[in-house]
Amino acid sequence: MENMLHLAPSLARVPDCFIIPPDQLPPATTGVVSLPVIDMSGSHDEVCRAILDAGKEYGFFQVVNHGVPEQVMQDMEAVCAEFYRLPAADKAHLYSEDKTKPNRLFSGTTYNTGGDKYWMDCLRLACPVTVGDAGDATSDGWPDKPRRLREVFERFVAQSRGVGMQVLRLLCDAAGLRADYFDGELSRGDAILGVNHYPPCPDPAATLGLPPHCDRNLITLLVTGPVHGLEVLHAGEWVKVQHVPGAFVVNFGLQLEVVTNGMLKSVEHRVMTNAALPRTAVALFICPTEDCVVGPAEELVGDGGTPCYRALRFDEFKRIYATVKLGSALNLTTNLKNNQKADNIM
Ligand code: OGA
Ligand code: NI
Numbered sequence: 245m246e247n248m249l250h251l252a253p254s255l256a257r258v259p260d261c262f263i264i265p266p267d268q269l270p271p272a273t274t275g276v277v278s279l280p281v282i283d284m285s286g287s288h289d290e291v292c293r294a295i296l297d298a299g300k301e302y303g304f305f306q307v308v309n310h311g312v313p314e315q316v317m318q319d320m321e322a323v324c325a326e327f328y329r330l331p332a333a334d335k336a337h338l339y340s341e342d343k344t345k346p347n348r349l350f351s352g353t354t355y356n357t358g359g360d361k362y363w364m365d366c367l368r369l370a371c372p373v374t375v376g377d378a379g380d381a382t383s384d385g386w387p388d389k390p391r392r393l394r395e396v397f398e399r400f401v402a403q404s405r406g407v408g409m410q411v412l413r414l415l416c417d418a419a420g421l422r423a424d425y426f427d428g429e430l431s432r433g434d435a436i437l438g439v440n441h442y443p444p445c446p447d448p449a450a451t452l453g454l455p456p457h458c459d460r461n462l463i464t465l466l467v468t469g470p471v472h473g474l475e476v477l478h479a480g481e482w483v484k485v486q487h488v489p490g491a492f493v494v495n496f497g498l499q500l501e502v503v504t505n506g507m508l509k510s511v512e513h514r515v516m517t518n519a520a521l522p523r524t525a526v527a528l529f530i531c532p533t534e535d536c537v538v539g540p541a542e543e544l545v546g547d548g549g550t551p552c553y554r555a556l557r558f559d560e561f562k563r564i565y566a567t568v569k570l571g572s573a574l575n576l577t578t579n580l581k582n583n584q585k586a587d588n589i590m
Pocket of ligand 1: 468
C-alpha cells in the first residue's frame with residue numbers, strides 16, 4: 245500500500261526506478277492532433293464509413309452523441325474522484341500486487357516491465373458481462389466505498405459496453421462481416437474496468453504514466469477527462485489527443501487486429517505525466533472469453549488469401565504478450581506476424 249503514489253507525501257524528486265532514458269522518450273510533435281470525432285447520431289452509412297476510415301488511418305477515434313446520458317458520465321467521474329480521495333484505511337484491503345487477482349488496487353502497469361516503474365495508480369475491476377442485470381452478486385470484490393460506487397460503476401460499464409458493441413456492429417457492416425460477428429465469445433469475457441489515476445509528478449520530462457503499449461483486448465473505450473496525457477503513435481510520431489467533452493476515445497485492441505487480418509491496426513499509445521494537475525482516465529476493455537480462440541476471419545482473409553496471424557486462445561495470447569519493453573513495444577504486433585511468417589512456435 246505504501247507504493248500507492250496518490251497516498252504518498254509529495255516527493256521533491258522522482259525515485260530512479262521511474263526515470264526513463266531520454267532516447268526512449270521521444271517528445272510528442274508540437275500541437276495537438278484532433279483524432280477524428282465521429283457523431284454517432286449520423287446516418288448508418290455515414291457512421292460506418294467514418295469509423296472504418298478513422299480506424300484504418302489512426303486506429304483511434306472519438307465518438308460523440310453516443311447515447312450514454314451525461315449524468316452517467318458525470319457520476320462516474322465524481323465517484324472515481326471520491327474513491328481516490330478516501331483515506332488509505334478504506335482502500336488498504338483492495339491493494340494487491342498479485343496480477344492474477346481480478347479486482348485490485350495497485351501502482352504501475354499490469355504488464356511485466358522488468359522493474360521499471362510508471363507514474364500511475366490503478367483500480368482494476370472485472371465486470372462480468374451480466375453486470376447491471378444480476379445485481380451485486382456479480383461484483384464481489386469491488387470496493388464498498390464510496391457507497392454508491394457499485395451502482396454508478398455498473399451503470400457506466402453496461403452503457404459504455406453498449407457503445408463498444410455498437411461500434412463493433414458498425415465496423416462489421418463497413419468491413420463485410422455479419423453484424424453479430426463479435427457478439428459471442430469474442431466479446432463475452434469479463435470486461436475490465438480500469439480507473440487510472442496519475443498524480444502530479446515532480447519530473448514529467450523523465451517519466452511516463454503508462455509505457456508505449458497496444459491494448460491486448462478486443463476494443464477499448466476511454467474517458468480521459470480534461471487534463472492532457474494520452475499520446476498516440478501516428479505516422480511514426482507521437483501526437484497528443486485532444487480532449488472532447490463527453491466523448492469516448494475508442495481504440496482497437498490486438499484481438500481486433502487479428503480478427504480483421506490486419507485491416508485494422510491496434511495502435512501504440514502512452515501516457516505522459518504533468519507537474520501541476522492530477523489526471524484520472526477511465527478505460528473499459530471489452531475482452532474475449534479466456535478460452536476463445538481468436539484468429540483472422542475467413543471472410544477477410546478471402547479465397548486464396550493468406551492469414552497474417554496465428555489463431556491463439558485469448559489467455560495464451562495474454563501470457564505471451566505480457567511484457568512491455570520500452571522502445572520495442574511495436575514488436576508486440578510485428579512479432580506476431582514475423583513469427584507466423586517464419587513458422588516459428590511462440
Ligand atoms: C490503458 C490506457 C490511457 C489513459 O489503460 O491501457 O491506455 O489515458 N490508458 O489512461
Ligand atoms: Ni491502453
